[in-house]
Amino acid sequence: MGDYSLPMKFDRMIHQPSRLAIMALLAGCESADFAYLLKETNLNKGTLSKHLSNLAEAGYIEIVKTFKGKYPNTSAALTPKGRRAFKKYRRQYRKFSKSIDDD
Numbered sequence: 001m002g003d004y005s006l007p008m009k010f011d012r013m014i015h016q017p018s019r020l021a022i023m024a025l026l027a028g029c030e031s032a033d034f035a036y037l038l039k040e041t042n043l044n045k046g047t048l049s050k051h052l053s054n055l056a057e058a059g060y061i062e063i064v065k066t067f068k069g070k071y072p073n074t075s076a077a078l079t080p081k082g083r084r085a086f087k088k089y090r091r092q093y094r095k096f097s098k099s100i101d102d103d
Helices: 017-027 034-041 045-057 080-101
Strands: 061-068 071-078
Touching: 017 034, 017 045, 017 071, 017 080, 034 045, 034 071, 045 061, 045 071, 071 080
Parallel strands: none
Antiparallel strands: 061 071
């Protein structure tokens, strides 16, 4: 029988679908710029910006603002804390998924 209490232990900062997508994208690379995240997540600029801010406030990502020529460029990267949190989230999710697959 599945352990249906496991999702209650999921990190809510990561579990929200938009932030989960952002974390998954960033886990697969060193860093990603705002335009790439916008394209891959299909979020609008305001929503993406808000979720990036939330993840940064939690200490899960670092946001770096630079210039490419004369144009501003924003990029994001997972922090060590963010990598650990995402690894833990994936482990918990797999455990839950396995517990309900056994039903």
